[in-house]
Amino acid sequence: MTKITIFGVGLIGGSLALCYKGKPDFTVVGHSPNPKSVEKLLQREVVDIATTSMAEAVDGADFIFLCVPVGNLETYIEQLVKLPLKPGCIITDVGSTKASVTERAASLAMEGVHFIGGHPMAGSDRHGVEAASSYLFENAFYVLTPAAGTPQAEVDRLAALLKPTKAQIVQVDAREHDDIVGAISHLPHIIAVALVNQVRKYNDANPLYQNLAAGGFRDITRIASSEPTIWRDILVNNREVLLRLIKDWNREVSLFIDLLERSDGEGIAQQFRTAGDFRSQLPERRKGMITSLYDIYVDIPDHPGIIGQITTTLGNEKINLSNIQIIESREDVPGILRLSFRNQEDADRAVQVLKRDYAVHV
């Protein structure tokens, strides 16, 4: 029996737990300092055992996953190494930055125990165990950042354990990871938030901005809805890389200022061509990831029971709904409901059924 202990059973920790829960050879233990969260984990059957005691959680654990915010990772490692851990235990984390945690762990004396940093490159703008899914990591890259000196056999042991996530394991140096992920994940979050806040200020003076915001704005700003404290920790932790990246970003913006000042249409088109060429080489959106749910949008009139009617209609047609979210509901405009499905077929069928009674957008 392999015992897996997870600290911080939220979106990522909960999704990991669900990859192992119910499989015959695994026991999954969840830890939270909050007794109410412990109760919730047991009620939702995300873990086999849940406890508020760190010592109890790690007792006999073969693998320990730290899935708490980046700002708490180092404190957890410092507390863990003071506890009696099973010889051969591997401690790993899922934090979105890797240099500081990997270096802190390497500086601590760990007898018979190894720390190997980890980062699944899959996630969502949602958070909490409610948003967890065993499909989250399917086909995504999962980065491991072993420190120099970590035996490859231990890295292989962790990679083998991660098989049920169906993720693709890659090994990257921790600092290189932070440079790359800074550019492809952290900087985009900053840009999305800054853009939304820019438009929000215009909207304060004229609410038509919000009403006209359509596909383009939604596509580039989804991640602006991510959990603020999780992102506070990530950005502060990777600030040196980000300050450099934002300077480069300013150069890209200046390029556009220059092209526009000179009305250089061909220069602008060329920027789109080079960007489009590079973007077309990105890996396909991977099915199975939460972010690859198939979304449709439904305008809903503001009257009681409407959401129940919609879910009942879908249920009667045996269409499986994965997630439902009210994006906007105000007295003077119809609300918008986002319905998410696991596959294109369900999304298409939902459009057919719902468009009889509602305005549906894809």
Ligand SMILES: NC(=O)c1ccc[n+]([C@@H]2O[C@H](COP(=O)([O-])OP(=O)(O)OC[C@H]3O[C@@H](n4cnc5c(N)ncnc54)[C@H](O)[C@@H]3O)[C@@H](O)[C@H]2O)c1
């Ligand atoms: N959200 C993503 O897209 C994503 C993707 C990959 C990795 N990560 C990383 O995963 C980790 C968890 O993020 P998440 O998205 O699952 O967030 P989450 O908010 O869904 O889960 C965080 C969990 O940690 C617990 N927690 C919060 N503060 C705590 C504290 N001070 N002490 C102990 N527990 C605490 C919460 O109760 C929750 O169970 C972060 O380190 C994040 O950088 C996030």
Ligand SMILES: O=C(O)C(=O)C[C@]1(C(=O)O)C=C[C@@H](O)C=C1
């Ligand atoms: O899809 C999203 O919402 C994400 O933000 C996922 C995302 C990313 O930027 O790609 C965010 C943080 C992670 O550390 C890894 C993945």
